[in-house]
Amino acid sequence: MPRVLIADKLSPAAVDIFRQRGVEADVKTGLSKDELLKIIGEYDGLAVRSATKADKDVIAAAGQLKVIGRAGIGVDNVDIPAATSKGIVVMNTPFGNSITTAEHAVAMMFALARQIPAADASTQAGKWEKNRFMGIELYAKTLGLIGAGNIGSIVADRANGLKMKVVAYDPFLSAERAVEIGVEKVELDDLLARADIITLHTPLTDKTRNILSAESLAKAKKGVLIVNCARGGLVDEAALRTLLDSGHVGGAAFDVFVEEPATANVLFGAPNFIATPHLGASTLEAQENVALQVAEQMSDYLLTGAVTNALNSPSVSAEEAPKLKPFVALAERLGAFAGQMIDVEIKAVELAYEGEVALLNTRPLTAAALAGVMRPVLAEINMVSAPAAARERGVTVTESKQDDSPVFESLVRITVTTTMGKRSFAGTVVAGTPRIVEVKGMELDAPFSPTMLYVNNQDKPGFIGAVGALLSEAQVNIATFNLGRVAAGEDAICLIGVDQEPDDGLVGRIRALPHVKEARILRF
Incomplete structure (x- = not known):
């Protein structure tokens, strides 16, 4: 459990x-x-x-x-x-908390526009300062969204309901999606020049840190209101304080801060500044x-094995997981085959999917294949860490798909490019079991065994008997024996599943047989 x-x-x-x-x-x-x-x-x-x-x-x-x-x-x-x-x-x-966070941003926008917190404090203190708290209407004002993803689009919907004009800066927002959520897509400088209120709805990254910097804030409309219920660090807090004091920024409402808990902050006490203690997602x-x-x-x-909302792994739905499972196993073993066959630097890995497998979610399969390829060098790698490891090492990874496969219902082919050229391996799934069906362009049909002996040789009489005799002398039992060749007398391969681990001496004796080009142990 x-x-x-x-x-x-x-x-x-x-x-x-x-x-x-x-x-x-x-x-x-x-x-x-x-x-x-x-x-x-x-x-x-x-x-x-x-x-x-x-x-x-x-x-x-x-x-x-x-x-x-x-x-x-x-x-x-x-x-x-x-x-x-x-x-x-x-x-x-x-x-799960998108609506709640969006509603908090809208509430902060209203509170700023009508100066509600300060008016409440004044009134409860026994004052009656109607002339002091002259607010603004949101109707017909321009709202600038920095980030138009899930939460930003909900804020846009609410703002449209208030009859506001909504412009949005988001490099990943398509023109079609902008129309769908009712916003005008603009560049950041355009948004700063036009927006009466700016709300932020983007994660904190190296590119978004201080996206509202001193320079950006100086370009904003005089009297602009700024709402941040996204992440501390999106706004330069010190620069904002200066502009609040000068009146260039008319007000700001923050639910998030660079340092939290924010028991002290440069913004505290600024004119028309509202703060809440990271309440964006805090509803029952x-x-x-x-x-x-x-x-x-x-x-x-x-x-x-279903993966949902993962930040570092391909998503796999609960419905997909059972269908993908045998192909993930095939991809990883095929990658492991390729990885153990290569002794020089890897430059690129290409995955080709043919037939029914091409209609599935292939990203997990590619990740599994990469893990197999790199495991001989990075022992602890798996399908989660493999794509990042490949990027770090400059390995180019590509996928291709075609709906038809000439022989099999589904075929997965992995081609590895090295400093010495290319090697290609292909496999399929039969009755839920992964099988290898092509090595070096030679067809064969072999199941994967935990330990396998790979031999590349010239197709000459006596080879099979000689290999069998050496294995017998070493008390290594043959579980499976599969052959492939280009043509009679030409290049050939032999894949032998064995029940005992051959030692280096045995592998050396096999390499010494006439017509043998290569021999190595493969483990799966």
């Missing part, structure tokens, strides 16, 4: 989901880092919110961890590169939704 550590508070209903699905769930919240390091090695899964830090030390200590689930969107508390290099899937729940509905979603996603992965 898989074991999951729930390190931050989740709904009891989420804990029940784990247990009902057959996953052992231990709830241990408020752990110190040292306490977490002592026990994390016992678990297959780690469920967190934002409090627990799954940093590189925790990941290094997690000997059997397979998945980290973040109940929420942001994964700033998870070291994704470290998890990826160790083959741990990192998943979040990007949609959202907290319940993300907890239930992360429990379902982690259970699916641990029990069936």
Whole structure:
């Protein structure tokens, strides 16, 4: 039974989901880092919110961890590169709190426009300062969205309902999607020049850090209102304070800060500044939704291999997982075959999918094949870490697909380009079992055995008997024996599944046989 550590508070209903699905769930919240390091090695899964830090030390200590689930969107508390290099899937729940976060941004926009927090404090202090709190209407104003993904599109929908004009800056927003969500796609400088209110809805990356810098803020309309319910660090806080004090920025409302908890901040006390303590996702509905979603996603992965909302691995639905399973096994073994056959630097790997397999989600298959290719050099690699490892090493990875396969219902071919040229290997699945059907352009039909002997030779009489005699003398039993050749008397290959591991001396004697070009042990 898989074991999951729930390190931050989740709904009891989420804990029940784990247990009902057959996953052992231990709830241990408020752990110190040292306490977490002592026990994390016992678990297959780690469920967190934002409090627990799954940093590189925790990941290094997690000997059997397979998945980290973040109940929420942001994964700033998870070291994704470290998890990826160790083959741990990192998943979040990007949609469970989208409405809640979008509604909070809209609420902040209203609060700024009508100066509600300051007016409330003044009135409850016994003052009646009607003339002091002269707000603005949102009707007919231009809202500028920086980021038009899931949450941004919900804010756009609400703003359209308020009869606002919505412009959006998002490099990944297509023209068709812009029309669909009712926004005008613009460049950042255009947005800054036109927007009366700017809201941010983008993750924090190297490219988005301080996207509203001192320079950008100076280009904004005088009196602009700025709302940030996305991530601390998207706005230069010191520059914003200067512009709030000068009146160039008319007001700002922040739910997130560079340093959290934000017990002190340069923005605190600024004119028309509103702050909330990272409440964007804090509604009963959202907290319940993300907890239930992360429990379902982690259970699916641990029990069936289905991958949902992963940040470092191809997604695989619960429906796809059973169909993909035999092809993932084929791709990994075919990659392992290729990896063990190559002794020089790899430049490129191409995966070709033919027939019915081409209609499936092939990204997991490519990842599995890469893991197989690179495992002889990187022993701990798996299909999660393999694509990143290939990129780091400058290995070019490509896919091609065709609906028809001349001989088989499905065929997977892997071609590896090295400094010495190319080698190609192909396989298929028969009755749910992976088989190799082509090596070096020569056809054969062989099952994969845990230990196999590969021999490349000239097709000459006596070879089979000579190999059999050597194996017999060494007390190595033959489980399977499959042959392929170009033509009579020409290049040939032999794949022998064996029950015992041949030693180096035996392999050397096989290499010394007449007409043998190459002999090596393959392990799967």
